[in-house]
Amino acid sequence: MxxxxxxxxxxxxxxxxxxxxxxxxxxxxxxxxxxxxxxxxxxxxxxxxxxxxxxxxxxxxxxxxxxxxxxxxxxxxxHEEKRPAGHRPWLPLAVVIVTGAALVYGTMDIPAFGDVDAPAQSHVAPYYIEKSIVDTGVPNMVTAVLASYRGFDTLGEVVVIFTAGIAVLLLLGGRRRKTAAENRGGEGNDT
Amino acid sequence: MDFIIGHYNYWIVIVLMMVGFYTVINRGNLVKKIIGLNIFQVSVFLLYISIGTVSGGAAPIATEGVELYSNPLPHVLILTAIVVGVATTALGLALVVRIKEAYGTIEEDEIHKCDHTL
Incomplete structure (x- = not known):
């Protein structure tokens, strides 16, 4: 309760x-x-x-x-979001309500929250719950799957983060160099 | 009543999803759009973890004398998704900073105006 x-x-x-x-x-x-x-x-x-x-x-x-x-x-x-004056929220609101209603209709067939016999609990998961400690020796099943069974997927995840990091550096790193160069140029003109 | 309690999680998840969706399509501020995307993302995480929950189950860490565990597989998927989500958020915010430099504003309609006057 x-x-x-x-x-x-x-x-x-x-x-x-x-x-x-x-x-x-x-x-x-x-x-x-x-x-x-x-x-x-x-x-x-x-x-x-x-x-x-x-x-x-x-x-x-x-x-x-x-x-x-x-x-x-x-x-x-x-620091402040501006709201344009003649903005009509009705179309987005209608889209959102219709989508939400369709999704709520979809939940009618989902097994109840916490259902022990739900299909999600009965096909693949029991294997990992029973065998992961035998196969890997790691008591935490999440860690066992993440780092052992699906180690290559985790490597792929690291590649994604690395790519995002490089992209952020490319977007923001060049800016700093440019502003520094402009500053130097500005000083050059002054003297 | 059981039906309502059994599906309450999914309905709140849908409410959160739609709040995030509405923020993305109706608000012009780019930072707020990214926050809307993040709200949508968190609602998807909650949906997955809700589906993996077993009532009376323990956290999926092998313990002596525990028979019933929650489903560990959604947890694995969502762990990956959270970390990738932060990477994409960082990228989106970096783009916002660049847009601010190029256009002088992060309001969508002002950016459109700038594009039309070019």
Whole structure:
């Protein structure tokens, strides 16, 4: 019973925070609320037995993402979202409501939350739950799958992050060199 | 009542998804668009973990005397997705910084105006 109460409350908080994010215009407040949103979702992952996911989300989602967004805000020096006057929200709202209704219709056939006999629990997962400790000797099944069974996938993930890092450096690194060169050029003209 | 409690997670996930989607298509500020994308992303994570949850199950770490574990496979998928998600967020934000330098604004309609006057 207590599980259900925590579940319902945390998810309600998540929904409220998300709606508050949409309604606000101050970017600093939005980014802070996004940090709260991320942290609430990490708490939600703990409730749903996903400890590894929870601390990744708390460190990476609530920590690094928030810092990156704050850095962007500092670099763009834009603290307020502008709302154009003659903007009609009805079309996007209609699209969102229709899509949401279709998705809710889709959930009618999903097995209930926490169902032990759900198809997702009965095909591939039992193998890993029973055999991962025998095959790899790692008690944490998530780590066993991530680093041992699917080690190459994790290597691919590292390649993705590396590529993104290079792309960020290319986008922002050239800028610093250019501004430095302009500054030097400016000084040259002065003297 | 059981039906509502059993599907409450999925419905809230859909609400979050639609809030993120609405932010992406209706708001002009690029930083806010990226936050909308992130909200959408987190809602997908919650959907996957919800599907993997077994009521009465333990966290998937092998322990003596525990028979029932939650499904570890969605956890693995979502761990990867969180890390890749941050990489794409960083890339998106870097593009926002470059757009600000090139156009002097991060509001979508002002960027369109700049494009038309070129």
């Amino acid at each position: 207590i599980d259900v109460v925590i579940n319902v409350t945390l998810l309600a908080f998540l929904a409220i925070t998300a709606v508050a994010i949409v309604r606000m215009t101050n970017l600093f407040a939005i980014i802070m609320l996004y940090g709260i949103f991320s942290f609430l979702s990490a708490a939600m992952f703990v409730v749903m037995d996903a400890a590894d996911v929870a601390f990744t989300e708390a460190a990476v989602g609530a920590g690094i993402s928030t810092v990156l967004m704050l850095a962007t805000m500092a670099l763009t020096k834009d």
